[in-house]
Amino acid sequence: xxxxxxxxxxFLFALLGYVLSPISSLAQQSSVRVxxxxxxxxxxxxxQVKLRLSATVEQxxxxxxxxxxxxxSFSHFEVVSRSKPDTAGDNNTxxxxxxxxxxxxxxxxxxxxxxxxxxxxxxxxxxxSAFTSTLWVDVNTVSVDTTKAFKPIKSVRSVGWNxxxxxxxxxxxxxxxIIGIGLWVYFRSKPKKEVVKPVVPxxxxxxxxxxxxxxxxxxxxxxxxxxxxxxxxxxxILRAYFEQQxxxxxxxxxxxxxxxxxxxxxILNQQRDKLRSLLTVADLxxxxxxxxxxxxxxxxxxxxxxxxxxxxPAVEKAxxxxxxxxxxxxxx
Amino acid sequence: xxNTSSDIRQLNEKIHQASAFVDLLNLELSKVIxxxxxxxxRLLIGLLAQGHVLLEGVPGLAKTLSIKSLSSxxxxxxxxxxxxxxxxxxxxxxxxxxxQQKNEFVVRRGPIFANFILADEINxxxxxVQSALLEAMQERQITIGDTTFKLDDPFLVLATQNPIEQxxxxxxxxxxxxxxxxxxxxGYPTKEEELHxxxxxxxxxxxxxxxxxxxxxxxxxxxxxxREVYMDExxxxxxxxxxxxxxxxxxxxxxxxxxLISYGGSPRxxxxxxxxxxxxAFMKRRGYVIxxxxxxxxxxxxxxxxxxxxxxxxxxxxxxxILSEILNAVEVP
Numbered sequence: 001x002x003x004x005x006x007x008x009x010x011f012l013f014a015l016l017g018y019v020l021s022p023i024s025s026l027a028q029q030s031s032v033r034v035x036x037x038x039x040x041x042x043x044x045x046x047x048q049v050k051l052r053l054s055a056t057v058e059q060x061x062x063x064x065x066x067x068x069x070x071x072x073s074f075s076h077f078e079v080v081s082r083s084k085p086d087t088a089g090d091n092n093t094x095x096x097x098x099x100x101x102x103x104x105x106x107x108x109x110x111x112x113x114x115x116x117x118x119x120x121x122x123x124x125x126x127x128x129s130a131f132t133s134t135l136w137v138d139v140n141t142v143s144v145d146t147t148k149a150f151k152p153i154k155s156v157r158s159v160g161w162n163x164x165x166x167x168x169x170x171x172x173x174x175x176x177x178i179i180g181i182g183l184w185v186y187f188r189s190k191p192k193k194e195v196v197k198p199v200v201p202x203x204x205x206x207x208x209x210x211x212x213x214x215x216x217x218x219x220x221x222x223x224x225x226x227x228x229x230x231x232x233x234x235x236x237i238l239r240a241y242f243e244q245q246x247x248x249x250x251x252x253x254x255x256x257x258x259x260x261x262x263x264x265x266x267i268l269n270q271q272r273d274k275l276r277s278l279l280t281v282a283d284l285x286x287x288x289x290x291x292x293x294x295x296x297x298x299x300x301x302x303x304x305x306x307x308x309x310x311x312x313p314a315v316e317k318a319x320x321x322x323x324x325x326x327x328x329x330x331x332x
Numbered sequence: 333x334x335n336t337s338s339d340i341r342q343l344n345e346k347i348h349q350a351s352a353f354v355d356l357l358n359l360e361l362s363k364v365i366x367x368x369x370x371x372x373x374r375l376l377i378g379l380l381a382q383g384h385v386l387l388e389g390v391p392g393l394a395k396t397l398s399i400k401s402l403s404s405x406x407x408x409x410x411x412x413x414x415x416x417x418x419x420x421x422x423x424x425x426x427x428x429x430x431x432q433q434k435n436e437f438v439v440r441r442g443p444i445f446a447n448f449i450l451a452d453e454i455n456x457x458x459x460x461v462q463s464a465l466l467e468a469m470q471e472r473q474i475t476i477g478d479t480t481f482k483l484d485d486p487f488l489v490l491a492t493q494n495p496i497e498q499x500x501x502x503x504x505x506x507x508x509x510x511x512x513x514x515x516x517x518x519g520y521p522t523k524e525e526e527l528h529x530x531x532x533x534x535x536x537x538x539x540x541x542x543x544x545x546x547x548x549x550x551x552x553x554x555x556x557x558x559r560e561v562y563m564d565e566x567x568x569x570x571x572x573x574x575x576x577x578x579x580x581x582x583x584x585x586x587x588x589x590x591x592l593i594s595y596g597g598s599p600r601x602x603x604x605x606x607x608x609x610x611x612x613a614f615m616k617r618r619g620y621v622i623x624x625x626x627x628x629x630x631x632x633x634x635x636x637x638x639x640x641x642x643x644x645x646x647x648x649x650x651x652x653x654i655l656s657e658i659l660n661a662v663e664v665p
Contacts, residue, residue, distance in 0.1 A: 232566075232665070251663050254623040286665065287564045288620035289340050 031058045032065070034117045036132035044140050045107050048080055053132065054097040055117050060089075062122045065096050068115035076110040076139070077102045107141040205244035209308045212237045213301065222297045228289075230297065231282040238278075238304055242268070245311065255279040271307045278303045340562050344619030350557050351617045356545045360405045363540040365398055366532065367525035373615065374516045374632055375402055375490065379551060380558045381611035383513020383604060384469050384489040386454075386636065391494065393518045399450050399490045406551060407544035408447030409484065413465075415457035417500060421464035428477045439476050444468055447484050447548060451491040455501040465489070466508050486551045506595070506639060513604045514629075515636035554614070561610040562620040566665035568606070570626055575602045577658040578638050584661050589654055592644035597637040605633045623664045631655055 032055060039050040055065045072079045080101040088095045104110060112135040119128045163170075203211070216237065221230035239250035239258070246265050250258050259276055262268040268275075278300050284290035292300070354376065361372055371387070375398060378385040387395055396412060403410035413424060426442035443449070444465070451465060468474055472483045491512065493504075509515070521529065532539065573584070579596030581589035609625040616625070631652060638651040 249660065252660050254627055254664050256624050257627075283622055287567060287622050288344070288562065288618075289564075 032056070032063075032117070032119050032128070032130050034115075034130040034132050036112065036115055036135055038112070038135055038137060041136065042138040042140060043104070044142060046103060046105055048101050048103045049137055051100045051102050051112065051135075052097060053100065053115060053117075054095055055130070056089075057094045057096070057119075059092065060094040061091075064120045064122060065094075066118035066120060067096070067098055068117060070100055070115065075113060076106045076108065077104050077112065077137075102137075104137070104139040107139050109136060109138050111136050205241050206308060206312050208244075209237055209241035210305070213305055213308070217301055222294070227285050227291055227297070231285040231300070234300060234304055235279065235282045235286075238275075238307065241308060255283055267311050268307075271310050274303050274307055278307075340619055343560060343562060347557055347561065347614055347619040348617045350554060351614050353546045353550060353554070354615050354617075357402075357405055360542055360545045361398070361401050364401050364532075364542060365394055366528045367521040368394055368398060368518065371395075371398060371516055371518050372402070374514055375399065375488075376615060377608055377611040377629065378490075378514055379406075379486060379488050380554055380614060381513060381604075381607040382486075382555060383607065384491070384511065386509065386512040386515040387490060387492045387518060388515065389492070389518030390520075393520070395490070395492055395518070396450055396452070399448050399488075401542045403448040404542040405545050406447070406486075406548055407546070408486065408548050409445075410448045410450070411443035411446035412450040412452060413443050414452045415454050415461065417456060417458060419457045419461050421461050424461060424464055425468060425474045426476050437477070439479060439481075441476075441481070442474075444474065445481070445484060447486055447488065449487075449489045451489055453494055454491040455493050455503055458502055459505075462502065462504060462508060465491075466511050470511055484548075486548055486555075509636045510598055510600055512636065513608060514632040516632050517635070558607075558611050558614045561613050561618075563606060563610060564620070564665075567609070567621050567623065567626065570623060570662070570665050571602055571605050571609070573662045574626070574630060574634070574658060575605065577662055578634065578654070581658070584658070586657060586661050589657060592641055592647075592649055592654060594639035594641045596639075597634055601634060601637045605630065608633050627659060630659060 034053075034055045037052050037054075039052075043049050053067065053070075055067075057063060057065060067085050070079060070082065080103050082100045083098055085096055085098045088097070102112075114131045114134050117130045117132075119130060121127070213234075216230070216233050221227075221233070236251070239253075242248045242250040242258070242262070246262075246268060248258070248261050248265070250261075253261060255276075258279070259272065262272065262275070281290075281292055281296060281300055285292060357376065358369075358372065365372060371393075374385060377383075379402075389395065400410055400412075413419075422442065424442050425444050426440050428437040429440045430436075431438045454462060454465070468483065469487075469489050472485075472487055474481050474483060494501075520526075575597040577584040577586060577596075578593060578601075581587065581593060605626065608629040609621045612625040612629050613619070613621045634655055635651045638654055640649065640651060640654075644654075
């Protein structure tokens, strides 16, 4: 070997020593210890295992520990969740840790590879790496007893009732009830306008019929030439009276039908001929433009009054007999 | 021009005299027709009001005999057309045939050229034949080739429908049924009437012959008088109330009928009801219409003009039930 080669080798070693000198000094100043551990070395398929990564740094001043980037899926394992890196310790010793929950759906003996931690010197930018040891986890299948019968698939299980899942609905419901009660109380307490109800006098059909007949007579319709209206009103008063007094739907019946329907009402049936005569004249006046004589007009009114009087309810008749003679139907 | 009371009195007297033939006709028809007075009355109303009649009833209820007898009593021409699935419009109205001697096409008139037509089992013929007949009924004229022929007057079509058999039938559409002024449902005769029918039929020698008691011209005159029968505005409004109650029952406090009626009476229903009521008054020898006339004829005029919903059919509610409810709710003038 020549002298030239020896010089070159010395130069190269010197250069290498110069390059590596900061790291060696870093290592000398601080010591970094990285550990990976699992809470179990054996799980059943689908079960979860906690992987804890930690880095303990002595004399941590001026150093940054970069945690390894664990992918979501690696070497038959899936990452379920991962915690944020945690820091503990004092000025002399710092412990950086992170917990990653893993699961596996492949049965077998699987290795968790070594993870690399990077240690970066803040001043100067020197970098060092530290590797955890390789771990292994056995993922076991569920033991099946094939000698036993197959069990059916379990049905869907309902989740237990939890108030907090529904609290919003309860809150809305209670709010609506409170608002409703509030409005009710508000409107109830508000002074109401007094509605003056018209006083409807309770008047018996008999009295009402007689009153209306007198009113019709007073209007002097036939005297003014409105014969049709006179007979229409006259028969309507009688029909309404029959309807209220005897529950005969007289307003919806023709004259002939009405005469048929009064048959079961004995007291009314006794006035059948009178009623027939009245209805016949009225129909002719209403539908055939017949103009009966003034005597016939008055006779029709008289017949109507007589029918109402005849069918006067018994109680009223008795009361009326006391005052007999006191009141007479006024003649025009 | 408005009628005065003296006009109506005169009209009443005139109608009282002119309608005397109704009793004569009834007397003549009763020689061969036992019972079925209701059907005969409706036939006469159709004849006087210039409307056609749809009869519904099982076979053997003297439908053909009635119209044939009526035709004989009026000295009119009678035709009977049995509707079958293979019937063609030309079989009803007529067609052009080639005359070899004259070397030209001549018109061969169909059976519809008569005064009284019995269209038996009208629902057995396909729609085009029904249309041909119903069009003739409406227009009262027929066009064969290039020539239009006016149909005989009086012209009355009495169509029958068999309610028992429904297989192989072509039900008349609502629009076509509406063209019949009356739809009359015929029932069986009473026991006494049927006894009389048996005795009459067992002694054909005793079967009397119908003699003509009036001429078709008399019917045409009577029709003019029917149109003149006085109808007061109150009666007109009563007709409108009934027809409108079939359309908007809720306006007459009959909300319960609303889901049962798919469609109500058309304006043709109002016209038919008014005309039929006038004819009814004429037959009762009156010169004016009273509410009894309307109520008497209402079912026959309206029963085929009130459409029922599926709900009503499911509950076995008929148009007669609906009309009864309406008549019991609408106030009589």
